[in-house]
Amino acid sequence: MSAAGPLIWLHFRSRRVPPALAALGACAVALWAALEYHWSFGGAGGATDIPMIIEGAAAAIIAVTTHGPFGESERATGRWLPFLRLSMALALSGAAIGLLALAAAVAYSPQTGVYLYSGVLGVAQNVVGFAGIGLIFSLVTGGMIAWTGPLGLVVINQFALIANYSEPLTWAARPATDRGGWISAVVVCAAGLAAFTIRGPRVRPSGE
C-alpha cells in the first residue's frame, strides 16, 4: 500500500491534474466575479446563464485531464489503472463542485441580491452531468478534444434557456430541484464514469 500514494500522484501528474486544479480555481474566481458584479446576458436565463457556462468550462477541464501521455502501453501496466481513472474523475469533479460552491459562498449576500440562483445543488447537477458527457466523449474523440462534449451541451442548454425548450439533456436550463433533470444528469454521469473507468479514453493514432 505504501506505493499507492506515489502511484496516484504520478498518475495525476501525467494527466496534468495540478494545472487543472488551477484552471478550476480560475473558474471559481470567474463565478465569484459573475455573482459579485451581477454579470448576466439578460433575457430569460438571466440568473443562470453565466454560472452554467462556468460549470461547463469546469467540466471541459475535467474532460481534458482524461488524456494520458503513454497511450496503449499504459494499459498493460496492471489492474490499478481503472481505479486510478475513476479516482481522478471523482476527485476533480468533487474539487470543481467544492471550489464553485466556495466561490458562491464567498459572494453570498442576499441583502444585495448576490447569490447563486440554482444553489449548490445546481452546481453539483451541472458539473456531474457535463463532466459525464465529457467522459463519454473522451471514449470517442480521445481525451484532448473531449471538451467538445460539455461545450456542445452548454450551447444546447443556453438555447434551451432562451427559447424555453425542455428535453432530457437540457437539465441545466431547468430548476435545480427538477427531478427529471437530476435523473438525466446522474444517468449521464454514471454512464460516463463507468465507461471511462472500464475502457479509458480513446487513444488516437497521433497519440492525442
Add this chain to the structure above:
Amino acid sequence: MTATAARDARLARPSVPLLVARVLRMEIRHSAFVWVIPLMALLFFYDPFRTASGYANLWTLRTSVVLNKFWPDCVPFAAGFATWVGSREGRRNVGDLLGTTARAAWTRQLCSLAGTLAWVLGTFLAGVAALYVATATAVTWGGPPIWPAVVGTVSLIAVCAFAFTLGALFPGRFTAPIVAVGILVLVLAVFSKAVSQGGVSVTSLSPDGLVPGNDAGIFYPVAPDVSIVQVMFFAGAALGAVGLLGLSPRTGGVGWRGALDPASAGGTRLRIVATAVFAAGVALAVAGFGLAATARVSSVTGNLEVPALHDSASDKAIPYAPVCAEASGGFQVCVHPAYKNYLSQAVSSFSPVMAEVSGLPGAPVRAVEVFAQTLPADLLNANANGVVAGTPPVYKFTMANAITLEPNAAQFRDGFQQDIVHSVIVGPAGKMVTTQQSGPVYQPDTGTAAQQAVVNGLLKAIGSASYPAGLSAGNPSAQLRQQQAEIATAATRFAALPATTRHAWLTANLAGLKAGRITLADVP
C-alpha cells in the same frame, strides 16, 4: 547541366502551389474537426433549423438565423479547434525539430489554419445551404440574401485566425477549451449588448443581434451598410491575427524587433509581408470600428445604415404587384406577394367581420397591406395591425404583428377582426397625448362602456377574442370589476341576437353609439 538532369530536377522539386496543396490536403485529412461535425449537425437541427422552420415564410426573417443562431453555434467550436491546431507544435514540443524545415513557420502555420478553416467553413456553409434550400421551398417572393453568409464566413475566419494565434502563443491542453469558452462568453455578452441597445453604434459589429421585423427586405431592400462594416472589421481582425502570428517569436516568427531589423532571420520578404498584413489588419479593423460607431436606424426603411457607406438606392421602395382576393361581400384584401401564403388566412379572417359591419358608416371597403414603418409606431407597439383611414375608408394593415415569431392562427385572425370592429364602432385605436411626467405617450381609446359591449358582442358573435380592455397593471378596483362584468353581460346579450337584428340595430344607432349617447342599458 544536361537537359535530362534539368528535367529531373524540375520533376523532383514540385511547384510551390503544389506543395501548399499537398500540405493543405494533409491538414484537411488529419483535422480533428471531423469529430465535432455530428455535434454541429445536432446543434443545427436543434435550434437554427427548428427556429427558422417556425418563422414566417420570408427570406430575410428566416435567414436571420444564420447569424443569430447558427453562427454562435459554430463560434466556440471553430475557436476551440483553431486553438487546438495552433497549439499543436508547442504542445508536442517539436518547435526545434520544425525549425530546420526549409519553409518559414508562418507558411506552415497558415496551411494548418487553412486546413481547419476548410472544415469550419465547409460545415457552416453546408448548414447555410440547407437552410436556404428549405427556405426557398417555402417562400413566395424574393431571393436569398447573400450578406448573412458572407458576414458569417468572414467572421468565422477572424475567430479561427484569432484563436489559432492564441493557441500558437500559449500552447497547452487546456488552452483550447479555455479559449472556446472565453469566446463563447464574449459572443453572448456582445449579443446581449446589441439586443439591449437595438443594434446601433458599435454593437452593430455583432453578427448576432436582433431578429428583424417581418417586413425587413420586403418593401425596401436591406441596406448592406452594416454587413460591409462587419466584413471590414472581421477581415481586419483576421489579418491582424495572421500578421501577429508571423511576427511573434513565440510562434516561430521574426519578432517585433526582428521585423524592423534587416539582419534578423526569416527573410526580408517574410518580415515585410507579416508587418504589412498586421498593419493593414489593424487599420481595417479600426476603420470598421469607427464606421460602426456611426450606425443608426433609418427613419424611412427601419434598417440600420452607416451614413459614410449608405447608398440612397437602398431607400427606394421595391416595386411589386400586390396579390388580391375577395372576402365575403366583395371585400377586397390585397397583400404583398411575399405574404401570398397568408392571403387565404387573411381573407378568412376578414370575411366574418365584414359580414357584420359592411354597409355601416366608416366600415372599410377594402384592406391593403402597407409597410409597417408607414403606420404610427405607437399603434404597432400597442399590438394593433392597422388603421381604417381615407375616403372611401380603407383598412391599411401590416403583417408585422399579425405573424409572430411563433405563428398563431387565432392571434392572426383576432387582431384584424378587433381592429376593424373597434374602428367602426369606436374610431381610432388611440392617440398621442402629452403628459407632464413622461412627455408624449400613446393613450389607447377603448371607448365608452356601451361601445365596449357592442365591440365585444360583435367579436364574440364571430368567434373572436374580446378587445383588450386596456386595464392598467395590478388589481382593478371593485367598481371597475363590476363595470367590466356588466359590459361582458351586455356583450353576451348582443352576441346572442340574430345577425340581421344586430346589423339593423347598428344601422339605426351607430351614430348615437359613436357620439356616446347610447348607454350600456340601451344595448339590446
